[in-house]
Amino acid sequence: MRILLLGIGNSPIRSKFVSNHCENFTDDIKGHEILTFGYNEGVDIKIEIGADFREVLMQLPRGWQPDCCILWEAEWNLLPAGTESAPFPTFALISDWDYDIHFARCYVGSVDCTIALSDFEKEALSALGAHRVEVFHHVGAMxxxxxxxxxxxxxxxxxxxxxxxxxxxxxxxxxxxxxxxxxxxxxxxxxxxxxxxxxxxxxxxxxxxxxxxxxxxxxxxxxxxxxxxxxxxxxxxxxxxxxxxxxxxxxxxxxxxxxxxxxxxxxxxxxxxxxxxxxxxxxxxxxNFESRNRLGKLIEFVSDRLKHVSRPKKRPAGIKEAENIIARGPVYYYAFFRTSQGPFIVNAGSRLLLMSIEEFKKAAGMGQSPGDRTNLVVAETAYGSLYNPEEFLEVGIKACIDTLQETIRSCPAYVMAYFNLGLLYYRSHDYHNAMKIFKIALELFKDKDSDLDVWCLHNRDYDLFNTFLRKPLNASLLLLCRGEEEKAVRDIRNLYQAFILYLISMIEEKNRRIYPALDALRQAAGLYPESGLILTDAAGKQALLGAGKEGLDLYRKAIGLCPLTPDLRLDYIKLLYLYGMDNEIAAEIKKLLAIAGPVTQFKWTKAAVRKLLESFTRFNVGPVYSFDPGRENILNGWLETLFSFYSNGPYNHELVRRIVEILCELGRTDKAFLIMEDYAGRLKGKSLSHEEVSANRSIYDYLRERSCGQARFFNEKLCLIENKLQSGQAGK
Missing domain, CATH: 3.40.50.2000 (Glycogen Phosphorylase B;)
Incomplete structure (x- = not known):
């Protein structure tokens, strides 16, 4: 059989995952003729980035007509434009299809037959729109x-x-x-x-x-x-x-x-x-599973399927061209992130991003779709932030903002324009405008009648987007393709709201508003309770602001979602020490050391635990010794953070109450009076609500009670000491 094979040539990946890439052993396959094509040196037919499939055909040896084309690990490569019009059957081997559902959906719809690893993946790829899916395990060991x-x-x-x-x-x-x-x-x-x-x-x-x-x-x-x-x-x-x-x-x-x-x-x-x-x-x-053996079996498998593979009917040229323009934009965009970063598979540098921008410009010019214009901005932002960040922030970002603002004016219900506009403002540190747009976007995401474009490009250049949204959004898109539209759309709306609230929390914190920041995190957790990122941040803020049981509960939930995050466990252990929960400390340290032992990248945690235990001075002195530097270090660290919010931010009675509580707990009641005096001075001439007046009175009463209690304690101790001193003198 004559086989045209999509390869990776001399890509450095080829030597990293040796058994995964059949070019490492195709020369040993007898009884078949295999020609490779691709974008790197080392393939038989080298084509340029963006080349049409016809250019591959033009370079075939005279009289050499393939029986089929095998697209090896297609989701990690770039399919040439026009692959869907190949004059012979095309077979795509796809395994990591769920990392970018939009990308995989474009690919499986472009080939005649998709080869999956398992029955589950067969069902999933069929739901994405694959014309035909077969199951064959093509991987072997050399x-x-x-x-x-x-x-x-x-x-x-x-x-x-x-x-x-x-x-x-x-x-x-x-x-x-x-x-x-x-x-x-x-x-x-x-x-x-x-x-x-x-x-x-x-x-x-x-x-x-x-x-x-x-x-x-x-x-x-x-x-x-x-x-x-x-x-x-x-x-x-x-x-x-x-x-x-x-x-x-x-x-x-x-x-x-x-x-x-x-x-x-x-x-x-x-x-x-x-x-x-x-x-x-x-x-x-x-x-049975030597790599050459598996490749030979795969060729037999494909040969047997050739007679069953039917090619989709050609569509009218005008429609096909329009659809291709719209489809190539996402293909080039996602292909950049899958193939051209780090050790490259397609040595394209920034070209794929630039090509996606050109495709989106064409698509936007054809129909002025709000989705095409928003996608254009997402692609331009990715290119600018990755390759010309300073120039983009100075010049390019203005054009992107103008495009999104115009999109909002013409399509006020299109929610993804608001989301991306808010994200642009946020990433350019314009937090005032980011907050304003995010609040509008939140309301639109809540509105079931707003125009939610579930296939809008993901902001793959932004690490926080990838960490927070990439996996759950792709899971929801798969759910959508499987026919569970109502749940998928609801989940997608909730995910974007949770992400916006997380960003709002970060803005509030930058604006020195710690309590609104925590409130935004609580709302985000309600919309996306499976997010360890949200719960980790919320747990830290709850602990800082004195919500003892709630803070501990949040830490436990966060650790349940992020069990292999040592820093999270270390912070939790500090909190347990502060609350005197020594038995739980021992159990948590045991769990942490159990992780540090076998996991090579966590070896550093052993030293961190030793250092932490050395700081827990209560464990190292007798019960009579009441001074606990370890505990005071934790409280002083919190005070430093809280003072930064108080000094640089708007006054807040909850914040003042928390600072006063910690100062009193440390025995620094004099400092608590100074803070209260300063706070009262800030309030002079301001109109306060009944709630604020009541809260301020509560702080005053608390401080009065603590100072009176401390005075009684001091008087009792002075009397006790005086009596002992007098007894000692009388004994002489």
Whole structure:
């Protein structure tokens, strides 16, 4: 069979994930003719960024007509314009489709057949609009890296290995499994490591591990299963798709959240049984899942499907051209973030962003759609902020603001124009206008009749947007494509509102208004309770402002959502110390150290815990010693923060009350009087509401009660001391 293959040529990625890229072994495939095309040096047919698929056809050898085109890992590459009009069937291999649903939707609609890893992904890609979806696991392990022979399991350094990057917000499911590994790290030698710089380093770790954890967010079988098996390591798998290829409890260890520890102990405590499983698993992987073997099987699979693949009917040229212009804008935009940042897959630099801008300009000129104009601004902002930030803030941003303001005037119900205008103001530090626009946007997002463009471009150049919204927005778009429109739209409205409220909280804090900042976070948490980012910020502010139980509860919830964020746990431990909850401190430190041990990137936390415990002076002195510098350090740190709000911001009776409370708790009642005196002076001549008058009176009464109580205490102690001194003199 003659195959035209989309490749990556000499991309540095090719040597980082060796088994994932078939160009590393296509020369060994016999009985087929394979020509590669793409954008980098090293492919057979090199095309320019933005080239039409016809340019690929024009460079084919004379008389060489492909039977099909295979688009390998298409979601990490750039499909040429006009791919949908290829004169032969096109097959796209897609796995990480859920990172940008808009992008994947464009791609699966452009090819004749999409090849997915599992039945779940088949159903999802069909919902995105794929013409036909087939399931085939094309990934393998290369024989050059096989352990020959593998080390005996009993001779391996690590009991369990898991390699992955850690991100509680983007991959909370991974964090849950890592937490389970940490939970048994006191009994077993567990290593949780990030992706290693070299593939050989990764293979070396696999060779020295008895068990390797494999987890895929949708239960599909990961390529790591095969890489581990090729080194004689036994896989612990959390999914269901692996059962289609390997026998559970014979060739791999299946686990659920409930039986994880029991399964691990069962096999690690059975050396002979584990070795037998390792031998069987290694044999099957090396015989049936060598990378060349899988590629050959894939070609057979595609060949068999050729007669079943029907090509969509061509559409009228005028309509097709208009639709292509609109579609290419998002394709170039998302392709930039997927392929051209960091170690490039498509060596395009900024060109893809510039091309997306040109496509959006054409689209906006054709129909003056508010969505096209807003998308144009999103793309221009991304280019400006990434490549010319100073010039963009001085010059380019004004044109973007003008475009959005004109869009709002002509389409006042189009909510995404308000959101992006507010975000532009926020990112350019114009917080006054940002607040004004955000408040309007909030009301529009609440209004079910407002024009919500769910497919508006995501602000992928903005890290906070990615951290906060990227994952849940894509999940909602998938829900929408599956037909659950009402829930999806409601969720999207809530997500944008929560993000706006989070930004409003940050503006309020910059304006030294800490209580309105906390109130905005509370509202955001109500709309998006699964956000660890919101709860983490809210917990810190609640603690600062003295909401004891509520602050503790928020910390616990935040840790539940972000279990692998050591700084969050350290702050929680400080709060427990402040409230004298020593038993809980011991339990929390134990949990934190359990994470610090096996997770290589958290090794620093051991020193942080030691330093923290040294500051907890109550643990280091006798019960008679009432002075607690550790506790006072925490309170003084809070005071410093609160004073900055008081000194630089508008007066607030709640803030003054909190400062007075802490000063009194520290025994610095004289300072509390000075603050109250200063605050009363600020109020002179101001018209106060009944509520404010009552609140101020409450602060006065509190201060009076504390000072009177302190006076009584001092008098009692003076009398006691005087009596003791007199008794001592009488004894002489």
């Amino acid at each position: 024989k050059e890296f096989f352990a020959a022979p593998p080390k005996r399991t009993g001779e391996r350094k690590y009991d369990i290995l898991y390699t992955s990057f850690i991100d509680d917000n983007a991959h909370p499911d991974r964090s849950g499994w890592i937490l389970k590994l940490c939970g048994i790290s006191g009994k077993y030698r567990v290593l949780v490591a990030p992706h290693l710089p070299g593939y050989k380093d990764y293979i070396a770790l696999l060779r020295d591990s008895k068990l390797v954890l494999s987890h895929h967010r949708y239960g599909s079988m990961s390529g790591r299963v095969l890489e581990a098996g090729s080194q004689g390591a036994v896989v612990i798998d959390t999914g269901t798709d692996i059962r289609n290829y390997f026998a559970p409890d014979e060739e791999y260890i299946p686990v659920t959240a409930d039986n994880f520890q029991a399964q691990v102990e069962r096999y690690l405590n059975n050396t002979a049984g584990l070795q037998a499983m390792s031998d069987k698993f290694y044999k099957k992987v090396t015989e």
